[in-house]
Amino acid sequence: MACSMASPEQSAARMQIPKMTEAEYRQFSELIHQEAVSPLGELQRLNLIEDMIRARLANRIDRILQNLLQKGHPEDRARKFLNTVVQPIHIDHFRVGSETHNLIVSKGSGREADYTIMIPAHVDTVGPADREDLLQLRRDPVDGDRLRGRGVWDMGGALLNSIALAVDSKVPPGMQVYFVFTVDEEGNSEGALNLIVRWPEWQKVDLVLSSEIGQLVAPPGPEDKKMRIILGRRGRGKFTAQLSLDERKLGHGARDDLPDLHTEHVIACWYLLNRFRSGGTMLHSFLGQEGLEVVTQWGRQHKPGGFGNLQSLEWHYALKIVPPNSLAEAIAVQTAIFKEIATKRDWVKRGIGHLLSPRGDETSYEPFCMEPDDCASVHVVSNAIEKVSGQAAVLTGGRSVADENLYAATMFERLGTRTFAGTDKGVISVPMIGNHAHSSNEWVSSWDIMRVREVFRFLIEHEEGFSQFLKSRRTAQQ
Numbered sequence: 382m383a384c385s386m387a388s389p390e391q392s393a394a395r396m397q398i399p400k401m402t403e404a405e406y407r408q409f410s411e412l413i414h415q416e417a418v419s420p421l422g423e424l425q426r427l428n429l430i431e432d433m434i435r436a437r438l439a440n441r442i443d444r445i446l447q448n449l450l451q452k453g454h455p456e457d458r459a460r461k462f463l464n465t466v467v468q469p470i471h472i473d474h475f476r477v478g479s480e481t482h483n484l485i486v487s488k489g490s491g492r493e494a495d496y497t498i499m500i501p502a503h504v505d506t507v508g509p510a511d512r513e514d515l516l517q518l519r520r521d522p523v524d525g526d527r528l529r530g531r532g533v534w535d536m537g538g539a540l541l542n543s544i545a546l547a548v549d550s551k552v553p554p555g556m557q558v559y560f561v562f563t564v565d566e567e568g569n570s571e572g573a574l575n576l577i578v579r580w581p582e583w584q585k586v587d588l589v590l591s592s593e594i595g596q597l598v599a600p601p602g603p604e605d606k607k608m609r610i611i612l613g614r615r616g617r618g619k620f621t622a623q624l625s626l627d628e629r630k631l632g633h634g635a636r637d638d639l640p641d642l643h644t645e646h647v648i649a650c651w652y653l654l655n656r657f658r659s660g661g662t663m664l665h666s667f668l669g670q671e672g673l674e675v676v677t678q679w680g681r682q683h684k685p686g687g688f689g690n691l692q693s694l695e696w697h698y699a700l701k702i703v704p705p706n707s708l709a710e711a712i713a714v715q716t717a718i719f720k721e722i723a724t725k726r727d728w729v730k731r732g733i734g735h736l737l738s739p740r741g742d743e744t745s746y747e748p749f750c751m752e753p754d755d756c757a758s759v760h761v762v763s764n765a766i767e768k769v770s771g772q773a774a775v776l777t778g779g780r781s782v783a784d785e786n787l788y789a790a791t792m793f794e795r796l797g798t799r800t801f802a803g804t805d806k807g808v809i810s811v812p813m814i815g816n817h818a819h820s821s822n823e824w825v826s827s828w829d830i831m832r833v834r835e836v837f838r839f840l841i842e843h844e845e846g847f848s849q850f851l852k853s854r855r856t857a858q859q
Contacts, residue, residue: 398769398832406827408433409541410518413530417506420480423564426504427484430544430562431472434486437548442467468551477564477575484562485580486547494557496805496850497585500546500837501573501784502539502592503566506532507819527824534815534825539592542834550841555851558841559586566784569744573784577791584795588758588847589788589808590840592833594818595779598669601814606829607775608766608836611810612759613750614779614786615668616702618711619743622649622719625693627732640731642691649735650698652722653715657700665703667750667778674699697740701780702748705799712739746782749789751809755802757850762809765839765846770832785810805850811836 401409415429416422442463449459468489474482484504489497509516509531521527530537540562547560559582563572577583597609624642657673664670702711719735722728728735739745753759753776766774789808793799801807813833815825840846 398828398835401827401831405541409537412540413518413532413537414516417504418508423505424481427562430540431484433544434547437544438470441548470547475575475580477572481564483564483572483576486560487557489552489557490555491557492585495555495854496847497557497587498847499559499561499586499589500543500591501561501563501589502536502543503563503784504540505564505567507567521824526826526828528827529824531821531823534813534823535594535818536592538813538825538830541830542837545834546837550838552841553848556847563784570784570787573787577787587806589785591785591810592812593783593785593810594812596781598667598778598780607772608770609777609812610762610774611779611812612667612753612776614748614782616708616748616786617674617746617782618700618702618708619740619745621695621697621738621740623693623695623736625734640733642694645726645733646694646696648726649722652718656718663703663706668703668748669780671703671706672701674701704748704750708745708747746786747790749786749808750778751807752800752802756807757805758807758809761847761849762811762840765836769836769839
């Protein structure tokens, strides 16, 4: 199908996508203006988000009430009517460590719900090149639709949408929606890990629907305005390898017959690089190829002193992993590789020991991918996108890892399988049009922020959205 050449403004008029209001633009500017790299900055941004949600709710109630009163409705009847059109929301803080928390905004049928959706958006950003780069939201001087500033695409637009949807969307009976604002996604995913380990409501979540960005395996061209569905993400295994030398083999560095751990380290890295970048590694249609992501990052070295050889050497590296492989399988492959190296290099006889383990100070991420033909949730999201945008969605995958990897892994554990096929569950992302995350050139389309919002609203409110899962579950219970 040819890409649409219509401008965002023309498309918006055709599809009746509302424009971002000036009030929302000011909110966006205020959010981006708030530093969110440090724990204190994250906390202050969370406070801003909570204030904006409360203010939007109060304004909506006041606007509806004043409209009813102006039409001559008695105040008591007007306030009763308010309860039928404005759903109550609950705002909770879920502690993460000692300095900050996740913000959880919920509405719907609570624990009695038949179907539960979580819409996450992370509040943190990465460090700026300079202070001004971080703190300013600006319109592109050439393309006014593009809003620029660090964090606007990853993921300020999603924050803005969750603020609006948490207040304005109407959740049908039997459904529960959690708008979750998490911390530390750009770091070690502490916010997501705390949710899946300690948040009781996590066990009820059936579907995670986010606007997390790619990077996409097949990025769209500049004129391609079709919406994307990210069906899965490549995994990342973070490992520590250690070589150690028997004390009896230690001696003066000038001796030629003593093992040199630096040399063995170089050879081990060559073996890993050769194995994981050869044609024999796994290639996935949506997620690309497995491979060695980081060749080496020094850890600790121990040298007894003088010109003696190293007694131990430790280094870190990461692997890109795609389904059907997993972290456990990646460890098994590496264990076999190190065993092969040890045999060929005669490590046992030469007094060289080795250890391999996942990093204890870093989070590793399992890969996952939805099956587009067999997952009901993919069909529902695809239909919503076509209804709202007028074009079929493009199914793709993400090369980068995200909190979504952790959500998918624990949902698989709950299901006792590594697939969502044949279920109404899943982890799906509908990213916004934008580019250059983590840089001073980062931008997002203001029009597409609103278009994604309308898709999410359709999925929550419309009978062709996730409501159909309510019907199927109730039918199955009868």
